[in-house]
Amino acid sequence: MNKQLIFKKRPIGMPEADTWELESNPIAEPGEGEVLIQHHYISLDPAMRGWMNDTKSYIPPVQIGEVMRSGSIGIVVKSNNHPKFEEGDVLTGWGGVQQYVVTNGENWYKVDTNLAPMPMYIGTLGMPGMTAYFGITEVGKIKEGDIVLVSGAAGAVGSIVGQIAKIKGCKVIGIAGGADKCKYLIDELGFDGAIDYKSENLATALKRECPKGIDVYFDNVGGEILDVALTRLRMHARIIICGAISQYNNKTAIKGPSNYLSLLVNRATMQGMVVMDYAKDYAKAAQEMGMWMMQGKLKSREDVYEGIENFHDTFKRLFTGDKKGKLVLKVKED
Missing domain, CATH: 3.90.180.10 (Medium-chain alcohol dehydrogenases, catalytic domain)
Known part of the structure; x- marks a missing residue:
C-alpha cells in the first residue's frame, strides 16, 4: 500500500x-x-x-x-x-x-x-541550495568586499547563502532566532556576526553589526526585519526577495515595508527570485557547490x-x- x-x-x-x-x-x-x-x-x-x-x-x-x-x-x-x-x-x-x-x-x-x-x-544540492546559489550570485550580484545581511540565516537557504557570500570574499551578518542558532552561524558556518531577533532590538543590532550599512540583503523573512534592513542600505544596494516566512500564516493582510523610499534615496534595487527560472543551470551550480563541499568551504x-x-x-x-x-x-x- x-x-x-x-x-x-x-x-x-x-x-x-x-x-x-x-x-x-x-x-x-x-x-x-x-x-x-x-x-x-x-x-x-x-x-x-x-x-x-x-x-x-x-x-x-x-x-x-x-x-x-x-x-x-x-x-x-x-x-x-x-x-x-x-x-x-x-x-x-x-x-x-x-x-x-x-x-x-x-x-x-x-x-x-x-x-x-x-x-x-x-x-544543499537541491532546491534550497540552488535558490541560495542563484539568489546571491545572479540576483544579488555579490562581489568581494560586499557587506551581506541574511535573514533566516540558520535555515536551509540562508545558511548556504551566507557561506557562499563568505567564499566570494564578503562580510556576512546573519539574523536568526535564539542564541544557539547565532552561535551556530559564527562558530560552525563562519559568519562574521549574528543578530538574535528574538532578544535584540533589530535597529540597534544592525547598527552594531553593519555600521557602514549593507550592500546586499537576502530576505527570507519579510515583515519587520525587511523594513528595518531598508534603513541600512548603502548606495546601489541589492535586496533579494526570496521568501517572507513571517507573513505566510497571517490571518490579516501581509505587512509590507514602510521604509521603501530608501530604495530611491540609495538607488537600490529590490528583486524577487524563483529558483525554477534557473533550472537550465542547476548542474553547473551543483558542480561548483560540490567542489566547495569537497574543499571543506561549504557545510551542509x-x-x-x-x-x-x-x-x-x-x-x-x-x-x-x-x-x-x-x-x-x-x-x-x-
Missing part, C-alpha cells in the same frame, strides 16, 4: 492537522514509458504554505483532494520501458508527500548517492525526522524555528 498525504482544506493561518488526511491506497502500476519510484525522503519547505492558498502565484496552488506537493527523492523499483531510467536509479523531483509515485520522468533527475547522501540532494546540514504520520508535527518546525539547516522527512519504512 502507498501512504499518501491528501490535501483536504485550505488553511487560514497556521495549518492544523486536519488540513490533510493520511490515506493508504494501492500502489499504482507504471504504464508504458513510466517508472515507479519508492520515496525515501521528502523535502519540507516554507514555500509549501503558499502553495495551499488559492491565489495567483509563480506555481498553481495544490488542489483539494490532491497529494500534498513536495520535493522528493527515491529509488526506481519498476521501469516499464522508460527511455532514460531503470530499476535502481536514484531520482529526485516533485513526487509529493507519499511513499510511492508513478511518473513519466519529466522534471526528474538522476543523482549519484556515492557522491552525497540522499537528503543532501533535496537540500540536514535535520531529518521519520514517519509520514509525523508530517504535521515536522512541518510546524518550519515556522516555530525548531530546526537547523534543511528540514527533511523520511517516509520509507524500514
Whole structure:
C-alpha cells in the first residue's frame, strides 16, 4: 500500500492537522514509458504554505483532494520501458508527500548517492541550495568586499547563502532566532556576526553589526526585519526577495515595508527570485557547490525526522524555528 498525504482544506493561518488526511491506497502500476519510484525522503519547505492558498502565484496552488506537493527523492523499483531510467536509479523531483509515485520522468533527475547522501540532494544540492546559489550570485550580484545581511540565516537557504557570500570574499551578518542558532552561524558556518531577533532590538543590532550599512540583503523573512534592513542600505544596494516566512500564516493582510523610499534615496534595487527560472543551470551550480563541499568551504546540514504520520508535527518546525539547516522527512519504512 502507498501512504499518501491528501490535501483536504485550505488553511487560514497556521495549518492544523486536519488540513490533510493520511490515506493508504494501492500502489499504482507504471504504464508504458513510466517508472515507479519508492520515496525515501521528502523535502519540507516554507514555500509549501503558499502553495495551499488559492491565489495567483509563480506555481498553481495544490488542489483539494490532491497529494500534498513536495520535493522528493527515491529509488526506481519498476521501469516499464522508460527511455532514460531503470530499476535502481536514484531520482529526485516533485513526487509529493507519499511513499510511492508513478511518473513519466519529466522534471526528474538522476543523482549519484556515492557522491552525497540522499537528503543532501533535496537540500544543499537541491532546491534550497540552488535558490541560495542563484539568489546571491545572479540576483544579488555579490562581489568581494560586499557587506551581506541574511535573514533566516540558520535555515536551509540562508545558511548556504551566507557561506557562499563568505567564499566570494564578503562580510556576512546573519539574523536568526535564539542564541544557539547565532552561535551556530559564527562558530560552525563562519559568519562574521549574528543578530538574535528574538532578544535584540533589530535597529540597534544592525547598527552594531553593519555600521557602514549593507550592500546586499537576502530576505527570507519579510515583515519587520525587511523594513528595518531598508534603513541600512548603502548606495546601489541589492535586496533579494526570496521568501517572507513571517507573513505566510497571517490571518490579516501581509505587512509590507514602510521604509521603501530608501530604495530611491540609495538607488537600490529590490528583486524577487524563483529558483525554477534557473533550472537550465542547476548542474553547473551543483558542480561548483560540490567542489566547495569537497574543499571543506561549504557545510551542509540536514535535520531529518521519520514517519509520514509525523508530517504535521515536522512541518510546524518550519515556522516555530525548531530546526537547523534543511528540514527533511523520511517516509520509507524500514
